[in-house]
Amino acid sequence: MTTRTNPTPPFDDIVSSRAFARLLRSRRAFIVPATLFFLAYYFALPVLTGYWPEFMGQKVFGHFSLAYLFALSQFPMAWIVAGLYLYAAAGFDRQAARILQDSGVAPQEDSAE
Numbered sequence: 001m002t003t004r005t006n007p008t009p010p011f012d013d014i015v016s017s018r019a020f021a022r023l024l025r026s027r028r029a030f031i032v033p034a035t036l037f038f039l040a041y042y043f044a045l046p047v048l049t050g051y052w053p054e055f056m057g058q059k060v061f062g063h064f065s066l067a068y069l070f071a072l073s074q075f076p077m078a079w080i081v082a083g084l085y086l087y088a089a090a091g092f093d094r095q096a097a098r099i100l101q102d103s104g105v106a107p108q109e110d111s112a113e
Helices: 011-015 018-051 066-103
Strands: 059-061
Touching: 011 059, 011 066
Parallel strands: none
Antiparallel strands: none
C-alpha cells in the first residue's frame, strides 16, 4: 500500500498576509454596519410602539397603522440586507480564491474566457 504525502498548505503564511488582513477588514466593514442596521431596525418597532404608541397608532390608510406598516416593512428590509450580503459575499469569495491561488493552495484558473 502506497501512501501519498501532501505538503501542508501554508496556512500560517496566508493568515499573516496583507491580502488576508484586507479580506477580514472588508468583511468586517460590511458585516458590522449591516448587523447594527438590522438590529436597530428590528428593535425600533417595539421601542417606538412602547414609548410613542400614539404616533405608531396613526392610521396611514384604511385600518393600517404606522406600526403595522413598519412591521410589514421588516420583511423586505431583511431580504434587501440578505441580498446585499450575497452580493458582498461574492466579492469576499473572489478575494479568498485569489489569496489561495497566490499561496499555491488552489489551482490557477484559466483567464482565457
